[in-house]
Amino acid sequence: MTNDCMPAVLPAPRRVDMGEGRVALPLRGRINEDASVGDEGRVLAGQIAGEIERATGMRWDIAQGGRWNGFVELRRDDGMAPQSYELTVSEQGVSIVGGGFEGVRNGVQTLRQIIRQSGASLPLLHIADRPDYAVRGYYLDVTRGRVPTLDWLKQWADELCLYKYNQLQLYVEHTFRFDGMSGTWRGTDALEPKDIIAFDDYCAARGIELVPSVSTFGHLYTALRSRDLRDLGEFPEDADRPFSFIERMAHHTLNIADPRALEFSLRLIDSYLELFRTKKFNICADETFDLGKGRSRAYAERVGVATMYARYVSALCRHLSERGHEPMLWGDIALEMPEILGQLPKDAILLNWLYAPDVGDDKVRQVGESGIRQYVCPAVWGWSNLAPRSKDAWSNISRLSECGLRYGAAGFLVTDWGDFGHVNDPRLVIPGMIQGAAAAWNLAGSGGRDGMDAVGRAIDAIEYGDADARYAETLAAVDDDATFRWYNLVQYLELDDGNGGLNHGVAELLYAGDERRTAWVRSGADLAQTRARLLTVLRDRIADMPRANDDLHALLLRLPRAKDASAATKILSPLLVAVHGQMLLNTAGWIFAVRAGAIDGPEPDGLANATAKELEVWAETYAAAWRDVSRESELRRVMRLIWRCADELRTEPGSQEARGDVSENAPANALADAQTITPEAAHDVE
The missing domain is CATH 3.20.20.80 (Glycosidases)
Structure with missing residues (x-):
């Protein structure tokens, strides 16, 4: 047998030696899992038995102890490196030996993947991996x-x-x-x-x-907008601003000059950690954008923002360490102000995103x-x-x-x-x-x-x-043809304050790829002009909508039939929802850009109204897919944005004057294809 007969395994094993031939699985086989493995519920043996039943329809027995013969034997060898394993498939059967419970577990997962692809007979092989x-x-x-x-x-x-x-x-x-x-x-x-x-x-x-993992410092948008806790924020006066997905990402940091802030953070930590068996705890403490800018400004002027941050997270970390726990925190703030690194507890783990x-x-x-x-x-x-x-x-x-x-x-x-x-x-x-x-x-x-x-x-x-399905390749292609992404729609809609005016809180958070373009977009005089400038920055991509939607339609035509119900629900159904939705977003963005004068071209009669109706129908399918894996949670907020988009499409286009300037006084390169992002900066551009 050649290596061509080796089934796919992910992650790829470090060493694979292929044998000659295959071995048939017994009709009535057994998995013998040694008690020393440490798998009290025999979960690992059950995983193998389940994989065999799904692949062949055969139901295998599970046993433990030296008096029982198993075609598949699982045992532990603590002399091996932790997490390493050796998997052997021979004519006599299958053996997995692992370094500790986790080593055996890792070997079992490799065997499961091989069974999944091989069915009733397995290739002879030996794998050594770590x-x-x-x-x-x-x-x-x-x-x-x-x-x-x-x-x-x-x-x-x-x-x-x-x-x-x-x-x-x-x-x-x-x-x-x-x-x-x-x-x-x-x-x-x-x-x-x-x-x-x-x-x-x-x-x-x-x-x-x-x-x-729980936010204990920054990213406390909902908590610091509540009646009970808003007074602990840097800007409690902003707590009653209308909800905004964009503002949620960029504001609402604890005012750590208030002693009650530490009490609040420690209460979160102490009550949450009791529910877990691990000794690790992630305090998060990332993106504290408002630190030292509001209620704590005087404290910041006295000791400096870096020291404020280091003292607070160190107090949280010490609290955990003193109770035998291992603190973790995100690393962005410490890397922005490197002097913080020298002030952090040495037992902390920095999560360097x-x-x-x-x-x-x-x-x-x-x-x-x-x-x-x-x-x-x-x-x-x-x-x-x-x-x-x-x-x-x-x-x-x-x-x-x-x-x-x-x-x-x-x-x-x-x-x-x-x-x-x-x-x-x-x-x-x-x-x-x-x-x-x-x-x-x-x-x-x-x-x-x-x-x-x-x-x-x-x-x-x-x-x-299905090795020939090309699902992963197809999924990667969808974003190539995203000319108006969900995030662009959120920006466009949330610039409206709800009364037809400009939402200045959202406008000041827009980012357009560089400082000059960002300043130009943010300096829009009103809603129409700011939206027009935003669409102008994105116009090269938005204008490519006809080609992109043709590509997405062609992608739909070549999608394979799912081999089984599992593949249909795991990949095909959500992929179909995403492709159809992206085509509608692309069209909506193009219509908005034409109306704003950001790109040239007449708006075809009836296109906007038809797109609005298709969006509303699509939204119901999207909601059903959401409920397949999620609670209702914030689905209603997502649906409202889709409905707002549909309503905007049905709105009669404004006059030329209402569009605002889109090319006059535009900075050089303003028409480049820039991905607009929030100042948190982490996600679309670092």
Whole structure:
């Protein structure tokens, strides 16, 4: 047998020796899992048995102990390197030996993937494998619009396990039912303590450490707008401003000059950590944009913003350390003000998030040289879009893996954010999640920076059961034809203050690629002019709508039939929803740009009204897909934006004068294709 007969495995194993021939699985076989493995619920044996039944229809027995013969034998060898494993498939059967429970778990996942593709007979082989990064984590946003159902969270843990992740963090701001904070979490379908306890048990049984992560400093938009807590913010006077997805990303930091702020943060920490078995805790503490600018200005003038920040997070970290816990925090503020690095507790883990597709190693080296432990944190690039930006994700993930290995990073944490309502369907970032797993375990074996296509083909084979489906490739193509993204629509709509005037709070947060273009867009005199300038900055991309929609339509025509119901619900259904939605967004953006005078061309009769109706029909399908994996949470807010878009399309175009200037006095390069982003800067441009 040649290597061509080797089934796809992700992450790619470090060493594979192929034998000659295959071995048939017994009709009535048994999996014998040694008690020393440490798998009390026999979850690992059950995973193998389940995979065999799905692939062949055969139902196998599970046993333990030396008196029982098993065609598949699982045992532990603590003399092996932690997490390493050896998998042998011979004519006599299958053996998995692992370094500790996690090593056995890792070997089981490789066997599952092979069974999934091979069915009733397995290729003879021997695999010896171990990971590059000891910690391979995933960071899932459950707060910025979408709260997953517990069933979906368990399915997600199963996916993470299959691809050998061993840590998961859920990002929480206001979507947890903390006692005494009902004004913060009301109406959000928030998670409860019982959910966390049940999910922690579920993850632990699969070798995944569930780490608590909660905002304790910045990103407290909902809490600091509540009646009970608004007085703790830097700008309590802004608490009654209309809700805005854009403003939610950029404001609402604790006023740490108020002693009650520390009491509040410690209360969050102490009540939340009791629900988890891990000793790690992520205090977040990122993007504290308002620090020292409002109520704490006098304190900042006296000691400096960097010292303010360092003192506060150090107090939170010490509180955790004194109780035997290991503090974590995001690294953006410390890297913006490097003097902070020297003031942080040495037992803290800095989560170094760097999302640029062409990320370099400067900031990873900087933390590495400081002596502080770090996890490098890339992104799946799913936020603010109907389909993830897969190419940007792979470039970012693969490059940052290289950087982290070069400078001794202690872990690799793949982030999955849901900015601006979390419109991105979680099922569509599964390929990005698997890319992250491939890069964290064995980047070189996955092809390094040039490995995206090979990893994509393996994803199709393992995850979707069809090596020729090209789902991963198709998904990556959708964003190529996104001429007006969800985020652009949110900006366009939220510039309206609700009364036809300009929302200055949103306008001041727009970013247009460089300082000159940004200043030009922000200086619009009124709503019409500011919108026109925004669309002008984006006009080259928006004007490409006819070609892009033709491409998306052609993509629909070549999508394969799903091989089974699992593939239909995992990838085909959410992909169809995303493609149809993106075509409608592209058309809406083009109509708005024509009306604003940002691009030339007559508006075809009836196009706007037809697009509005199609949007409303599409929205109902989108809502059904949302409910497949998520609670209601903030679905209503997302739907309202879609309905606002439909209503805007039905509005009669304004006069030429109402458009505002779009080319006169425009700065050089204002018409370039720039992705507009918020000053948090992390996501679309670093």
